[in-house]
Amino acid sequence: MTQSTAVRSSGQIHDHVAVARDVVKSYGTGDSAVTALRGVSATFVRGQFTAIMGPSGSGKSTFLHCLAGLDTVTSGSVRIGDVEITRLSRTRLTRLRRDRLGFVFQSFNLLPMLTAEENIRLTGRLGGRRADQRWFDTVVDALGLRERLGHRPSELSGGQQQRVAVARALLTRPEVLFADEPTGNLDSAAGAEVLGFLRTAVDEYRQTVIMVTHDPAAAAHADRVLFLADGMIVRELPSPTIDDVAAVMTTVGPSPLERAGRRAED
Numbered sequence: 001m002t003q004s005t006a007v008r009s010s011g012q013i014h015d016h017v018a019v020a021r022d023v024v025k026s027y028g029t030g031d032s033a034v035t036a037l038r039g040v041s042a043t044f045v046r047g048q049f050t051a052i053m054g055p056s057g058s059g060k061s062t063f064l065h066c067l068a069g070l071d072t073v074t075s076g077s078v079r080i081g082d083v084e085i086t087r088l089s090r091t092r093l094t095r096l097r098r099d100r101l102g103f104v105f106q107s108f109n110l111l112p113m114l115t116a117e118e119n120i121r122l123t124g125r126l127g128g129r130r131a132d133q134r135w136f137d138t139v140v141d142a143l144g145l146r147e148r149l150g151h152r153p154s155e156l157s158g159g160q161q162q163r164v165a166v167a168r169a170l171l172t173r174p175e176v177l178f179a180d181e182p183t184g185n186l187d188s189a190a191g192a193e194v195l196g197f198l199r200t201a202v203d204e205y206r207q208t209v210i211m212v213t214h215d216p217a218a219a220a221h222a223d224r225v226l227f228l229a230d231g232m233i234v235r236e237l238p239s240p241t242i243d244d245v246a247a248v249m250t251t252v253g254p255s256p257l258e259r260a261g262r263r264a265e266d
C-alpha cells in the first residue's frame with residue numbers, strides 16, 4: 001500500500017514521500033535562543049537518495065530530526081506521505097516512526113545482549129509484525145551478514161555493526177530511511193560498503209534515503225545534495241561528484257558561530 005502523495009509533473013508521476021514547508025526551529029528563549037532552521041522547504045520523492053551537507057552548526061541534524069519526527073518544529077509543516085506529522089500526538093508519532101520510517105545513526109545503536117539477527121528483527125517485533133522471511137533473507141544476503149547472524153555486536157567490526165543497523169532499519173520496508181552520519185565511525189572501505197548498499201536499496205528496491213554527512217565522497221553516492229548554511233538551504237546539486245561537492249562546500253563556508261569562535265581564538 002502506498003501512503004505517499006502522487007503528484008504529476010512534466011508527464012511523470014512523483015511520489016512525494018516527505019515534504020517540509022517553511023520549517024523554523026528555535027531552541028531556548030530570550031538571550032539564549034538559537035534559531036537552527038530559518039524557513040526550510042524541501043520535497044523528497046520515492047526512490048531518491050538525498051544527502052544533506054553544510055558547515056558544522058548549519059542545522060543538518062536539526063533538519064533531519066524535524067523531518068523524521070524526532071524533534072518538534074517551532075513553525076512550518078512536515079508531511080510524511082499523506083500525514084502532517086507536526087500535528088500528531090506523541091503516541092501516534094511514535095507509532096508512525098516505528099511503522100513507516102527507518103533510522104541509522106553514527107553510533108550503530110545496537111542492543112549489546114542481542115545477536116545480529118535479534119537486533120535486525122527487533123523493530124518489526126516491537127510493532128507486533130513478523131517480517132517477511134524472503135525480505136529478511138534478501139537484506140541479510142545483500143549486506144553480507146549471513147555468516148554473522150549469531151554474533152553479538154561486540155563480536156562484529158564497526159562496518160558489520162553498521163550493516164546490521166541498516167538491515168534493521170530496512171526490515172520494515174520504511175517509506176523513508178533517515179541516516180545521520182552513517183559512515184562517521186567507519187574507515188573508508190567499510191563506509192563505502194554501507195553507502196554502496198544504500199545505493200542498491202534505492203536503485204533496486206526504490207527505497208528513499210535522506211542522509212546527513214560531512215563527507216563529499218559519501219554525498220557523491222546520492223542523487224542530489226542539499227546544502228544548508230545558517231539554517232537555510234542555499235544550494236542544491238543534482239548528480240553530485242566528489243569534486244563538485246567539495247567545491248560547493250568551500251563556497252558555503254563556515255557558519256557565523258564558527259566564524260565567531262575562530263575570531264575568539266585569534
Ligand SMILES: Nc1ncnc2c1ncn2[C@@H]1O[C@H](COP(=O)(O)OP(=O)(O)OP(=O)(O)O)[C@@H](O)[C@H]1O
Nearest residue numbers: 027034036054055056057058059060061062063257
Ligand atoms: N538541543 C539543542 N539546544 C540548543 N541548541 C541546539 C540544540 N540542538 C542544536 N542546537 C543548535 O542548533 C544549531 C544547529 O545544530 P545542528 O546540530 O542541527 O547542526 P549540524 O549542521 O548538524 O552540525 P554538526 O555538523 O556539527 O553536527 C547549532 O547552533 C546548535 O548549537
